[in-house]
Amino acid sequence: MTLIAQGFAPVLRRAGALLAVLAVAAPLAACSDEGRLVLHTSSGEHAFNVEVVDTPETRAKGLMFVQDLADDAGMLFDFKQEREVSFWMRNTFIPLDMIFVGADGVVKTIHVNARPQDPTSIPSNVPVQFVLEIPGGRSVELGLKPGDIMEHERVSAPLD
Numbered sequence: 001m002t003l004i005a006q007g008f009a010p011v012l013r014r015a016g017a018l019l020a021v022l023a024v025a026a027p028l029a030a031c032s033d034e035g036r037l038v039l040h041t042s043s044g045e046h047a048f049n050v051e052v053v054d055t056p057e058t059r060a061k062g063l064m065f066v067q068d069l070a071d072d073a074g075m076l077f078d079f080k081q082e083r084e085v086s087f088w089m090r091n092t093f094i095p096l097d098m099i100f101v102g103a104d105g106v107v108k109t110i111h112v113n114a115r116p117q118d119p120t121s122i123p124s125n126v127p128v129q130f131v132l133e134i135p136g137g138r139s140v141e142l143g144l145k146p147g148d149i150m151e152h153e154r155v156s157a158p159l160d
Helices: 004-032 056-061 136-142
Strands: 036-041 044-053 073-083 096-101 107-114 128-135 149-151
Touching: 044 056, 044 128, 096 136, 107 136, 128 136
Parallel strands: 044 073
Antiparallel strands: 036 044, 036 149, 073 128, 096 107, 096 128
């Protein structure tokens, strides 16, 4: 083996090990996609790319200071158990629809077009585990109503 080949041998071994790890990890990543969420309405299925927030710190920040949000984007707040929750729009610069969802994925209530920078409390009025925030007015465009279904891997009950 030449000196050049001997110098590359450790690099090739590490590259082979990395490829082996990726070959095992890639199928696992394909099985889990917390960033995908589907709303099932009378007008059809509507997919969203969401960021999941589930700690007090990440839930407190939410979409504060965000300047725009794509039509198919949102944020999913997971409170990990059902309870009444309340939101406000302080330091939020874009209008949002807040969709309050039970642990089973059933939409309970919807607050349409929450006003940017408004400190008024927006309560769920019922116990929920999830709150989905999407661009203001989108829930109306999709025909979303209480009783519709949110599909996401964190929802405990499968669709019927």
